[in-house]
Amino acid sequence: MSENAKAQGSNGKGPRVAPIVIGHRGASGYRPEHTLAAYSVAIEMGADFIEPDLVATRDGKLVVRHENEIAGTTDVSARPEFAARKTTKTIDGVAVTGWFTEDFTLAELKTLRAKERLPALRKQNVLFDGKLEIPTFEEVIALAQTESQKRGRAIGVYPETKHPSYFQSIGLPLEDELLRALDAAGYHDHEAPVFIQSFERKNLQQLRSLTRLPLVQLMDAAGGPFGDTVTYADMVTPGGLEAIATYADGVGLNKNLIVPRDASQKLLSPTTVVNDAHAAGLLVHAWTFRAENNFLPLDYRVGADVAARGDFHDELKLFFGLGLDGLFSDQPDVPVAVRSALGFK
Helix, strand or coil, X not given: CCHHHHHHCCCCCCCCCCCEXXXXXXXXXXXXXXXHHHHHHHHHCCCCEECCEEEECCCCCEEECCCCECCCCECXXXXXXXXXXXXXXXXXXXXXXXXXXXXXXXXXXXXXXXCCCCCCCCHHHHHHCCCCCCCEHHHHHHHHHHHHHHHCCCCEECCEECCHHHHHHCCCCCHHHHHHHHHHCCCCCCCCCECEEECCXXXXXXXXXXXXXXXXXXXXXXXXXXCCCCCHHHHCCHHHHHHHCCCCCEEEEEHHHCCCECCCCCECCCCCHHHHHHHCCCEEEEEEECCEHHHCCHHHCCCCCCCCECCHHHHHHHHHCCCCCEEEECCCHHHHHHHHHCCCC
16 A cells, blocks of 8 residues: 555544645636746646646647647647648547647647637637747656756656547557656656546556556546546446556546536535545545635535636645645645645645
8 A cells, every 4th residue: 555545544633644736737727828927837836746637749749738639729620721630530549629739730830829719718828829949758647757856846747648549540559658758757756746637448557568657547537547447437436446456556537426416516425435445545636726716515615607716725625635646726825725734744
């Protein structure tokens, strides 16, 4: 069992080891997601890790976008030179229309500029539209390492492989390039400030045979890994968690698996999944914690404006009290402050 899991558990006993705070796509509540500006703000706010989602270019480079379809996060739809590249593809069984990273070289993607994905909720981020590049994975690693030296603390990277089966199917596998970049940066073993995450099982199992770096199995509140017969409901049982522990070091759980909601979005009683995962020797990281009413359970919303901030502090106190080993947040300054106020060391 991991040291964090041993120390924290979910019963509140033992040393109050500080759970990690992961800047979700950077500090995406303050800057457009997956930009060096968003990652820099997350680091400034005290995030322990920054999270890049990885997709491939036509020439096999890894760039940082939430999806390989980039109309919602870049200005590509307004670029006439790329109009002919709009197309429809089937990604993980779903038809998606737009522009895709795998149809562009890295040089071409570098001419695009990022834009806010949630402009109605994060109007302040729209001010940065058109000003920020799409970063490469190597650029995110370099930022983390430079800031680690500057600040005298380790700032980790927490990459996610997006649609790994799809990218393998088109001859652009993510895994080799991911490990090459991490190895070149000096990240080799289980003690490195790195977690590699995926919703799919098969590529994590493949990675387990290739690396000693920590791996995290992501699980959503419904459905299951693409191309797999198992469901997330199966995987979140004690037996399912024990099976995950044979190839992964932790689980990244949709927070609704930890504290479910009813049909009105009101919180129900916590499940036993944190205890069960710790019993299997797994770390537990939860996602995604966001300050806006739109994302909060009914219990913590304040007013009717979906873009307004709710009682985010109390939601974080609830989840920190359940023994998490870490959490992802779009506004990492808030969990950093709450963690400190709760007396974690």
